[in-house]
Amino acid sequence: MYIYNVTINIENSVHDTWLDWMKAEHIPAMLATRKFTKALMTKVQIEEEMGGTTYSVQYHTDSKATLEKYYKEDADKLRAQGKAFEGKFVAFRTELEVIYEQ
Template sequence: MYIYNVTTNIDESIHEQWLSWMQKTHIPQMMATGKFTNAKMCRVLIEEEMGGFTYSVQYATTSKETLQKYYEEDAPKLRQEGLNLFADKMLAFRTELEIVSEH
């Protein structure tokens, strides 16, 4: 099992709009690709020097191959939509995690 983690810092001026878009539009679109089994959205509980709010969204997937298909087939379009809407008011970075064990 793998986790595709997207951590995003959001400017305060668009926070509510971004949060609504993530929950009502973007995360459902990600799940609709059929490449993820579940998603968790978490608020990062540290104060950022740059200000704003930081969130981590973790999408679980069954294999590295499925994640690669997401990158090839879906990621460009889904990422571009966020950039079109929020441009320089958000900063995102992505990491891949492999689940070693669950307890």
Template sequence: MIIYNVTINIDDSAHDEWLTWMKNEHIPQVLGTGKFNNATFSQVLVEEDMGGKTYSVQYRAFSRAALDAYYKEHAEKLRNEGLKKFADKMLSFRTELEIVDEYNIEVNS
């Protein structure tokens, strides 16, 4: 399983508008490409020296091929939409993660 992680720092002046856009438009659009089976949207709890708030979105790709297809078919358009709306108010970077193993704790009721 491949995770496509996007970490974003958003300026406080654009935070509320950006958060609404992420939840209601951007993340649903990325999932709507059909290349990912889910997304986890988290706030980073470490305060940045640069200010603002930092978030991480982890999209779980169906496969390496699906992620490559996302890059080829959708990534530029979807990134540009965010840049148009929040150009100088956000800073982002992307990483790819490959899950090596997952562990779960069973809870006995």
């Protein structure tokens, strides 16, 4: 299993609107690609010097190949849907391979 992790720091000025959008639109759209089996959104409990609020969203997928298919077929379109928040957030993405789960 793979996890596609997106860590986002969102400015307080758009926080509530962004959070509603993530829960009602973006995360459901990610799952609608059928490339991810579940999503987990968590709030990072460390305050950043830059301000804002930081979240980690973990999208679970079955393989690296499926994740690559997401990049090729869906990533650009789904990232573009966040244009309303452009300049109000910073994000970085990581890929995690699950080695062991109990």
